[in-house]
Amino acid sequence: MARHLLPVGLDFIETAPLRLVFAREVSASPGAVYRALAEDVEGWPQWFSAVTRARPAEAGADGPRREIRLKGGGRFLETIVSAEPDEVYAYRVDEANAPGVRALLEEWRITPVPGGARVQWTFAADGAALFLAGVKVGRSGLGRAFRDAVGNLERRLATAAA
Numbered sequence: 001m002a003r004h005l006l007p008v009g010l011d012f013i014e015t016a017p018l019r020l021v022f023a024r025e026v027s028a029s030p031g032a033v034y035r036a037l038a039e040d041v042e043g044w045p046q047w048f049s050a051v052t053r054a055r056p057a058e059a060g061a062d063g064p065r066r067e068i069r070l071k072g073g074g075r076f077l078e079t080i081v082s083a084e085p086d087e088v089y090a091y092r093v094d095e096a097n098a099p100g101v102r103a104l105l106e107e108w109r110i111t112p113v114p115g116g117a118r119v120q121w122t123f124a125a126d127g128a129a130l131f132l133a134g135v136k137v138g139r140s141g142l143g144r145a146f147r148d149a150v151g152n153l154e155r156r157l158a159t160a161a162a
Helices: 030-039 041-046 129-137 141-162
Strands: 018-026 051-060 063-070 075-082 087-095 101-113 116-127
Touching: 018 051, 018 129, 018 141, 030 041, 030 075, 030 116, 030 141, 041 051, 041 141, 087 141, 116 129, 116 141
Parallel strands: none
Antiparallel strands: 018 116, 051 063, 063 075, 075 087, 087 101, 101 116
């Protein structure tokens, strides 16, 4: 059953009770990374192995939305809260089937670096104590998933450019 989460704004990135931040540099341009994140939603499962399905959803009152399914059965309905080309792509989760979560916002920040881009992913959450403890325990797994996904994305973008 889907749970409705709090409709947090982009400022939640700074105020969330739990914030996890991961970063990795890639040889792809900021524009190519942004397009893969924001414009090729259905392509996410091809580079982010935790994602089994991603697709745009009917827009909500607060803007564009997308549906995400994860390995293990996680389902999310998200609203895009920031889409600044070549710089930031952020979304909040409006509905989830995960227990204990009250609010969740993810931000992908893209910064130019010599030879490519630095991709930073911030996972900001609030929830029951057990949920927050579980996320903290799973921090290394989330970090590994992020690094693997961005590495896969880098290879995919390099292949597309060739």
